[in-house]
Each structure stands twice: as C-alpha cells, then as structure tokens.
Amino acid sequence: MERYIDDLYRQELSGIPLAAWQRLLSLFIEDQTEDRINRALDRMAREYAQNRPQLSTEAIAGIKARLAEIVTLLGNE
Secondary structure, three states: OOOHHHHHHHEEEEEHHHHHHHHHHOOOOOOHHHHHHHHHHHHHHHHHHHHHOOOOOOOOOHHHHHHHHHHHHHHHO
C-alpha cells in the first residue's frame, strides 16, 4: 500500500507532482494566517531552489510571485 501511495503522489497534474500540490494546498487551512502562509511559501521556494540549483534568481522570483498569486486568488474565495 505504501508503494501505491508513493507512486500516486509522484503522478503529475499540470506538470506538478501530486505531492507538491498536496503540500501547497495544505497551507490553506482556516486558522492559517497570511504571514504564516507567506513564510511557508518562502520556505518552499528556497527548498525548490536548493533542489534545482540550475534555476536563475529571476526564475525563483517568478515561482515565488506565482505562488503569491495563488495565495491571493484563494484568499478571495
């Protein structure tokens, strides 16, 4: 069963592994503050940058900006 779950989370939706989607969407629980969400997004961007050192500073900034856009969109719901 564990292998099945691992394989499932490696599958992609819009080119992004389901595990990454789950991690991102889990930030948006009711009692989460905007500051905590922003810190978590910063941490995720840093971790991604460490795992993908070939990305430029501009690309990392773009990822962070897109994640912030998602936060804004979800905040308006």
